[in-house]
Amino acid sequence: MDIETQALVAYAPDSNLKADWRLEQVKLLLSPKQHELKVRMVATGICHSDLVAASTPPIPEWGMTFPKVFGHEGAAIVEEVGPDVTVANIGDPILLSYSYCDDCSLCKIGQQPYCLRWAQMNMSSGQGYFETHDGQHASGMFLGQSSFAGTSIVNENSVVNVKHLLQSDDDLMLLAPLGCGLMTGSGAVINGAGGQPHDIVLVTGLGAVGLGAIMAAKIVGCEEIIAVDRVAHRLETARELGATKVLDSTKVRGNLSEDIRNLVQGRRISIIIETTGAAQVIQECVQALGKHGRFIQLGAPPLNFEIKLPLHAFFSANQSFECHFLGNTTGQEWVPVMIKWWREGKFPIEKLVKYFPARKALQAIHEMETGTAIKPVLVW
Known part of the structure; x- marks a missing residue:
């Protein structure tokens, strides 16, 4: 019926x-x-x-x-x-x-x-x-x-x-x-990038995916967690959830990568979690990645967009550009983990x-x- x-x-x-x-x-x-x-x-x-x-x-x-x-x-x-x-x-x-x-x-x-x-x-x-x-x-x-x-x-x-x-x-x-979103962001930091306390993590875009990544990076105890977005209340939420520094992209006057490097005082950014899918953000943040760093693309980029990857520089610095889905995990495996974190007040x-x-x-x-x-x- x-x-x-x-x-x-x-x-x-x-x-x-x-x-x-x-x-x-x-x-x-x-x-x-x-x-x-x-x-x-x-x-x-x-x-x-x-x-x-x-x-x-x-x-x-x-x-x-x-x-x-x-x-x-x-x-x-x-x-x-x-x-x-x-x-x-x-x-x-x-x-x-x-x-x-x-x-x-x-x-x-x-x-x-x-x-x-x-x-x-x-x-x-x-x-x-x-x-x-x-x-x-x-x-x-x-x-x-x-x-x-x-x-x-x-x-x-x-x-x-x-x-x-x-x-x-x-x-x-x-x-x-x-x-989906929270699993994707948190799983990217832990299952994908293997975040550690010594890492400096940059997260671009502060929807549920990006904020899931912020919370996971805090749970791991990453040394520095940088959040980038153009919406003020999202940046404030990121601070509440664990971001140690925030960057309002609407106030960037030059190159975004330069402002990011200045924000961390030239220290090595080891993990970038990119969630916006915005062509300009992707292209400029590639330049902010540090030696032996991992750039993890989560946001779907525009159709037919081609990134200009400085391959020789990537090779010399032993960097990687990776596209990850759904936190490198399943709902059956990761949802109980997130519920446990939530009950502990960490998520x-x-x-x-x-x-x-x-x-x-x-x-x-x-x-x-x-x-x-x-x-x-x-x-x-």
Whole structure:
């Protein structure tokens, strides 16, 4: 039987690539198949990746077709389990992250964020899961979950069972954003860069990804943590979360790399975590990296952007430029770690979250785009 539910549906963007979001009643057309669960969404974080994807022109070969239900930082209660599901039972509270095949050569060596079937599992699956109010089929299973729907079908590998990790229903709502941005930023510092107390870490962009990196660098005890952004209240939040120095990029008059080097008084910056994806920021921050340093790109750069990499200088200084996904980890592995930190007061995500009822989803998106809200969470 079809299930009526509310959903934030993305229709094809206009010619200027402006996203077309519509909050409407839809029908969930399918029951959970093998290794799938039907869930009632409690809350979901809005991630910058959702906004980017909704502004991308249709690319059928990538599974980017519209209309589509995005959302990939869900918190939910299990309502039905399909065949062979072992991760959760009906009534269990769960958090949701990305999906992976668990069978390819990279998954088998613990590299699930780089799964050889990642695009198929997270972008192009889920055709025909929803029907819009005017009868169009809308795809679901975005990153294994499509959490911008009040009721959704999710992939078992996206599920993190948290029934033994929560103390209240409010916990589930607050912890919704752990499955992507915060995992990506914190995991990049610890799992990706292997941050140590002797490191000087530079973080560019202070959304949830960047602030997750700031908190992780503080947990590690890094010698210096430099935060760069153009929004004043984000810079202040970064200070509260562990940044030792901040740089307002709107006040840079020359080259950003020069101001960064001056800020650390010429000392060696050993790790750069870049989350903005902005071409100029990437290009200039490459010049700030110190000897034997690691530049880790997390923010998606513009299409067709080519960086001018000073290869001889990189070789001579034994530097590296790396592109990392999803904290080099899985939700099942890393979400419990972040919850433990949160309980210990080391990962205060409540300072980032702003709740919005689902009916105000468009306002939440607007506040994220303007920088007013760092991590908007829709409450279903």
